[in-house]
Amino acid sequence: MTASRHAQWLHARELLVLLLGYALPAMGQVNTGEIRLKVTDPAGLGLKASVEIVSKGNQYNYDFATDSEGAIRIQTLPYGIYRLTVQRQGFADLTKTVEVRSAIPVGYDLALGVAPLNTVVKVNTSDGLLDPYRASSISQIGSQQIQDRVASLPGRSIQDLVNLQPGWLYEGNAVLHPRGSEYQTQFVVDGVPLTDNRSPSFGPEIEADDLDSMSVYTAGFPAEYGRKMGGVIELNTARTSDPGLHGKLILSGGSYDTADGFAQIQNNWGKNVLGATASGSMTSHYLNPVVPENFTNKGTTGDFSVRYARQLTQNDYLTMSVRHELARYEIPNELLQQEAGQLQNRDNIETMGSVSYQHLFSADMVGNFSGMVRDNANNLYSNGQSTPIIAFQNNSFREGYFKGTISIHHKNQEWKAGIESDATFLHERFNYDITDPDQFDDDTPQTFSFAQSKPDLEQSAFVENLIRLDKWTVSAGLRWDHYQLLLNKNAFSPRLSVSRFFPAANMVLHASYDRVFQTPSSENILLSSSSLIGQLSPEVLRLPVQPSMGNYFEGGMSKTVANSLRLDVNIFRRNFDNYADDDQLLNTGVSYPISFDKGILYGAEGKLELVHLGKLTGFASYSYIVGNVWLPVTGGLFLGDDVAAALAQTAGHFPDSQDQRNTVRTRFQYQLMPRIWFAGGLSYGSGLPFEFQGTEEDALEQYGPQVISRLNFDRGRVLPSLAVNASLGVDLYTSERVNVRFQADGDNLNNRLNVIDFGGLFSGNAIGPARSGFFRLKTSF
Template sequence: MSKQFVYKLFVTLSFALFASSLTFAQAPGTAGTISGTVTDPNGAVVSSATVNIKNAVTGFERTATTDGEGNYRFNNVPPNNYQIKVLASGFQDAAQNVVVRNSVPIQVPFSLAVSGNIANVTVNADAIIVENIPTTHTDVDQSQLRRLPLASPGNGLSDAVTLTSPGVVADSNGFFHPLGDHAQTQISLDNQPITDQQSKAFSTQLPVNAIQSLEVITGATPAEFGDKSSLVINATTRSGINSAKPFGSFTSTVGRFRTFQEEGTFGFGNAKFGNFTAVNFERSNRFLDSPEFVNLHDNGNSIGIFNRFDYSPTEKDSFHFNLFLARNKFEIANTFDQEALGQDQRQRVKSINIAPGYVHIFIASTVLTVNPYYRLDQMNYYPSANPFSDQTQTISQQRRLANAGIRADVAYVKGIHNIKIGGQFQRTFLNEGFQFGITDAGFNPLCFDADGEPVEGTTCGAGTTLNEGFLPGLLSFDLTRGGRLFAFNGRATIKQEAVFAQDSMNFKNGLAVSLGLRFDNYNGLSRGKSLQPRLGVSYLFKPTKTVIR
C-alpha cells in the first residue's frame, strides 16, 4: 500500500467525519459527558441552578448553570470519580457521586427538596471518592500540572509524568522511562495512539498547558492499548466547548542558565462549538544535559502551538480537530576538548500532528468513536562547518518518520459491564539518511612509526609497523587520507493492525475485574503476531476506603 494512498485515505476520512458532524454532542476519546435536569418536588424544572462537578484528589472542578429548561451539561470530563453538587435558591443542596470511564454519556438528574423542610442534608464538597478500577495508575489534573516545577526545556510532559508517577524515572535529558523498560511508552492523546519515542532529541512533546488531565497507567493495562504498553499516558486535552465566557492565561518565567519561558492559552465557545489554543516558547543556555560542570555550546529553544476545535451540533454526534505544530532547535553540548577544537554540531526537530475525531451515540448505552490521525517528525543533525572540528568522526543525519492511521471502537455499558470493542490500522513511513567521515588520522591508520605514532597517508615506508587492527573498508571514508563521506539513504514502510475486546466489571461487593484480549500484527523491519490476554483485579474495602489491585 503506497504512502500516497494512505494519505488520501486519511484526508478522505477526515473530510467525511467533518461532513457527518455537520449534519448530525459528546466528548472525544475516553473523556466523558455528564448531563441532567434539575427539578423541584413537583417535577417543574429549576433554572439558574448552580451545578458543580469536582474530584477532590486531582483538583478537577467545573461549574455550570442550568438553562431555562433546567438542563446542565459537562463535556470533556476525564475518566475518574466525581461528586456533583447542585445549589439553587429556595432549595436544599443536593449531591451525587458519578464514575466516568469512557465516552458513553451519563445522565444524572436531580430532584431538589424545598429548603425549610424538617430533613437536613449535609453535603461535603471535599469528600474523597475512591476510584476502584484494576489498572495501576496515577491521575493528574491541570490544577496539579500548573503547580509542578517543570525544569527541562522542551520536556514539560516528561517532567510532569516523572514527578507525579511512582516507578517512572528520567534520563539525563529528562525523557521518562517506566520501571524495567527503556522508552516502552505510549501516549493516547484524545484517543490517538502515539508510540514513537517522545524525547526532545527525536520529536517534540505536547505542551503541558494544553492538557486537561493525565491518567498514567503502569500496571494491568487494558486491551485497548497495545504496541508499547509498559507505561501508557491517557491524555485529555483542554477544550473551549460549553464555556460560559472566554478564558485565557499568560505566564513568563525566568530561571538559571538564562532560561526563559513564555506560554499563553486562550479558549472560548458555547454549547455548540469551542476552540482552545495553547502557545509555548522556551529558550535556555542549558537545553541538553551538559557533559561538563559549565555549559559549553548548549543553547537551544523550543516553540509549540496546539489548537483544538470542537463542534457539537446535536446531542447525538460531535466532532473535534486537534492540530499541533512544534519545533526544537538546539546546539549539541561540548566537552572542553570539543570546545577547544571549535566543534559546532546542531540539531533541529520539526513536528506536525493532525488528529480529527468523531463520536456518535446510537443509544444511551452505546457509543461509536472514530479517530483518524497523521503525525510527522522530521529530524536533522548538522555537523560542524569545518569537518575536522568534529573528532574523531564528522556525522550528519536526516530522519523523516510519518504515521498515518485510524482507530475506532464501540463502547457499551449495561449493568456491571463496561464493554469496548475496536481496532487500529496504521502505516509508518520511515526515511533515513546519514553521512560520516573519519577526521582523526589516528583512528584507522595503516601503520605506526618507530615511536608508535600513527603514520599519515596511504602508504607505509621503511621503519614503520603495520597496524594489525587496520580496517581497509574504512579507508575510502577517511577524510585525513583523501577519502570521501560515506552516505546512506534508506526507507521502509511498517504495517500494523490490531483488534481488541475488553470488559470492565464492577460488582456491588467491592470487587472489580478487567478482562481483555488483543491481537497485534506487525510487518516492518521484522515480522510478528501477538495474541495478548489482559487481566486485572481490584477490591475495595469500604470501611477503610482502601483499594487493593
C-alpha cells in the first residue's frame, strides 16, 4: 500500500469511527444548574426588573435584567445557596434565598408588591458563605477574583488562578500538579473534558477573561469524572442573560515586551444568543527560562470562538460553538546552546467544535446530550546549530467525544446517570540528527526517524446519587471505565462523600473516598513503545505503561464566623499502584510516560477567607505535602545505562518530584475609596527536590552561578522561593451601561531569583519571572 493510500485509509477509518460514535446517545454537562425567573406585578403582568444574585461561598455576584415579559434564565450556576434580590422602581424590593442542587432548572414566579410611600424594607438573609449540604471540598473561583487577578504572562492565566488554591503547585512552564500528582489534570470546558496536557508548552489556553467562574476539585469527585483524576477544573465560559448587545474589550501589556488583547461581544434577542470572542498576545517570556538571561523565549498566541444558543421550546435548548487556538514560541536555551546559536521553535494549533442539547422531560427529569470534535497539532523544529541534537517532531490527534446524562429529582434525592465515549486518533512523527556525539553513548545512531498512528478508544458509564438526610448529605456513585490503546483495560471505581452540618457552630464536617482509574498520558506513547526505538541503543527496556489505580481519602471541615470569615481545613492521603510520571528521550526535550510500582502522597491544607471586614477582603492559604515513589519501574522506555539501573533498582523509594513540603499563598484587597482599591499578596514555596546527573561544576558551566546559588546540593533541594505582588485598580468611568476600569500589577517585587525546577531526574530547569509590571484597561458594556 502506498503512503498516500495508507493515509487515505487511516482518515476514512477515523471518520467511520466518529460517525459510529455519533449514533450513540450523547449528552454532557458540568456540575451546574439553572434558575428560571418570571417577575410580575400584582396583576400578574410581566415586569422588566433588575435581578441581583449572590453566593459568597461560590464567589458569585452578578446583576441581570429580565426581558420585557419579566423572564430570565440564569445558567451555569455552581451548586450552592444563592440570594436573589429583585428591584423595580415603584415596587417593593423582593429578596429570596434559593438553592441549586442539580441540573434540573429551578423555576420561580415572583410577584412584586407596590412600594409603600416613605418606607424602606430590608430583608436579612444568608449569602451562601457556608453551604451546609456540600458533601466534599470544592474550591470556587468567581467572576470578581477572575477580574481582579494579578496579570499573567500569555498562556497561563487560568493556571495562575488554580495555582492560588491550596494543594496545587507548579513545576516549570505552568504544569499544574494537584496534591503532588504528576500531571493527571483535566479541564472541563462547558461540560466537555479535555484530558491532554493544557500547560503553555503543550496546548493553547482559553483565556481567563473568557470565563464566568471556575470550580476546582481535588477530592470528592462525582462519578461523572474519570480518566485523568489528579484534579478536575470546571470552566464556565462567560455569557450574559440580559437581553440586547453586550461586550467587553481588554488591552494589557508590560514587562518582557508583553502585549495582550481580548474582545467579547454577545447579542441576546428573542430566543437566540450569539456571541464571539477573539484574543491575541505576544511576549519575550513565554516559557520559564533555564537561565536568568532568558535566551530565545519569544511567543505569540491567538484565539477565536463563536457560540450560538437557541431555546427551541420551553423544554428544549440547543448550543453550538467553534473555537480555534494557536501558540507559537521558542524553546529557551542554556548557556552552551546559546553560544552555539541554537534556535528551537514549537507550535500548538487546535480547532474544536461542540454541540449540546438539553431536554426537560418533566419538572423532575432533564437530559443533556453533547458531542465534541477537535483537531490538535504539536510541532517542534530545530535549526542547524542546535546542540547536542537537532530534533523535529510533528504530533497530532483528532478526537471525537460524546456524552449523555439523565438527571432525576426524587424527594430528597438527586440521581444522575450517563455514558461517554472518546475516540482519539494519535499520529506521531519524530526524527533527529546528533551534532555533538560526545554527549551520547558511542553506539547511539547519528540519525533516527519514526512515524506511527494508532487510535486511543475509551468508554465509560456512571451512576450517582446525592441524598439529603436532615443535617446529613451523602454523595455516592459508581463509575466504569474502559481503556484501549497499547493495552486493553477496564475497571470499576466507587465514590463516596459524606458531610454533617452543625448549625450551632456554623460548621460542616466532611469525609470522602475516591477510587480512581487513570489512563496514561498519550504524549509520545507510540514512539516510546515502538520496536523501532531499539535502534537507539543495544540496551533497551520497554515496559507497557499500565493505567494507574488510586485510592483517595480526605477528611475536613468548613466553618464560618460572623458571616464574614470562612475557614476550610482538609487532610488527605493518596495511594497509587503504577504511579504515573514522565521521562525525556535523550536530550531532545521530548517527554513520554513512565510508571513506578506505587506512590503515596499525604498532607494537609487550609484556607482562611475574609469575605469582608469593612473595606478589606482576601485570603491566606497553606499546604503541606509529602510524596514518595516506590521502585521498581513498572512501565516506560529506558536506554543504555538506564536499563541496568531500572533492572537493578527493585526496592526502595525516593521523593516525588512535587514533594514541596510547605506552600503559602496570600492576597488581600482594600477599597481605598468608592472607585479605587489596592491589593497585595505573596507566594512562598519551600522548594522541590532534584537529582542532578552531573557534578556541581557541570551545572555551573551549563546554568551559571546565579542558578547554582539557589540550590542545596547536599539536601538535593531547590532553595525556597518568594514572590511579593501588588495591584492598584481604578474605575475610570461608570454608568448604567458602560464601565471602564484600569489596573496596574507588580509581581516578584522583591526581585528574588526563584528557581522552580532544577535539571532533575524527570524535569528540566525552570526559573520564575524577575520583578515585572503590567497594566490592564477593561471596557465593558
